[in-house]
Amino acid sequence: MTVPELDAVIIGSGFGGLCAAVRLKQAGIDNFVILEKDAQFGGTWQVNTYPGCAVDIPSHMYSFSFAPNPNWTRRLASQAELLDYTRAIVRDFGLAPHLRLGTAYEGAQFEEEGGYWRLRTSAGPLTAKCVVSALGAMNRAALPALPGMETFGGPSFHSSRWNHDVDLRGKRVAVIGNGASAIQFVPQIAPIVAQLDVYQRTAQWIVPRHDRAIGPRERSLLARLAPLRLLYRAFNYTIYEANAPLYLYLPRLFRLAHAVGLRHLHRQVADPLLRRQLTPDYTMGCKRVLVMSDYYPALTRANVSLVTSAVAEVRANSIVGADGVERAVDVLIYATGFHVGHALGSIEVRGRGGKRLFEHDQDCYKGCAVAGFPNYFTVTGPNSGLGHNSMIYMIESSVNYVVEAIKAIRAQGLHSVDVKADVQRDFVATVHKKLRGTVWSSGCKSWYLDGRGRNYAVWPGFTFTYRWATRRFDIENYDVVRA
DSSP states (O other): OOOOSEEEEEEOOSHHHHHHHHHHHHTTOOOEEEEESSSSOOTHHHHOOOTTOBOSSOTTTSSOTTSOOTTOSBSSOBHHHHHHHHHHHHHHTTOGGGEEETOOEEEEEEETTTTEEEEEETTEEEEEEEEEEOOOSSOSBOOOOOTTGGGOOSOEEEGGGOOTTSOOTTOEEEEEOOSTTHHHHHHHHTTTSSEEEEEOSSOOOEEOOOOOBOOHHHHHHHHHOHHHHHHHHHHHHHHHHTTHHHHHTOGGGHHHHHHHHHHHHHHHOOOHHHHHHHOOOSOTTSSOOEEOSSHHHHHTSTTEEEEOSOEEEEOSSEEEETTSOEEEOSEEEEOOOBOOSOTTTTOEEEOGGGOBGGGTTTSOBTTTBOTTOTTEEESSOTTOBOSSSOHHHHHHHHHHHHHHHHHHHHHTTEEEEEEOHHHHHHHHHHHHHHHTTSGGGSSOOOTTBOTTSOBOSBOSSOHHHHHHHTSSOOGGGEEEEEO
16 A cells, blocks of 8 residues: 655645644644745745735734744734744744745645545655645636737736836836725835826725834833733734624624725815715625725825726727726736635646545635545635634634644544535535625625625634634544544
């Protein structure tokens, strides 16, 4: 019988993959590798380098509980600081020998006879007892299908793959999209371009960004006083978690929060027409609430235009709107988000009986396992996302469950564990029942929803209820095959 080379293969080196790696090592499991398709590790914060890129959750919450960082220089950390934090994790926990950089995950097949996975990678095949997919929901950039976009003659790129070789100074720039990345980089590039056209499909709810510098004295206190760090982290967690009832149980009360967004808009935009164009027509929270204090002022600049007409056609040096207006463009930037529904994309993973994961990965048990794919686990998979707090908390919960599963497989010498189909079906049904009546089901179209209008992204509860659900590996809910 073939013995797999590795106990586990982790796919992805973002926060999820690094957390899984640390926890495996702490559990005494050292025979694993981390596959990363890019030349550097760091996930989201390695890939997204657009101007102004930063987190919108307090830095002390957007970090691991087992690796507090007292040295954040801002309340809301920049991309560079977050990437440095991932480097510190790799260094401090000895993860470098496990990294396989520049190695793309190309597919996997479960071997029933031996109870392990055969993986295809760009560096050759691997065999592993378990697979931990930590690809993240936002790893594949989404480009719109615009007529003529392939004929555009100037530089064009997605915001998540910012082309720093393109000098935007004095250029006529078009930005397609007005989501989380656009509201961060638009204020950064607006002062240097000749003309900036921002194409908006839907107005967004935007609230003020309460950021500030964290001075040397405060950092010193946090470094020296561990109880103070814990208290500060707990304070931030509680403040954000207190918003959960609005999302989950009282979406109508979210309308009271509209006053915060509208006051922010009215304070910063005097022109009544521009105000109307920027006023959302859906309940706050139905889409991701954005946090930024200088986006609205950027749109009021003389060289910036908000275009609410759809794109009818892209030409070699211009964009034609559905309103018939042709606008000259030198550089085209897509801020159009990600394919979040299927993190694997075209990567084919086949489980028992040749079952394809792509066809089943939205029906997921606790965001961690899919029936028919033994020993294959996901970190923060479907319905384990959030709209109100730090995903790092959810990542740690998910990783705890996955690592406990791998420990059970090793300790008991198991062939495989595979979540029972009826258990998964009941869990998914319960999740979607709980999502009814939440703010995410209030009628807007968002990336939380699939093509059928089903919410596959968000956990329908408090973060601590997910922590409780993943506190142990419930092996009794799995079909267990002994070696």
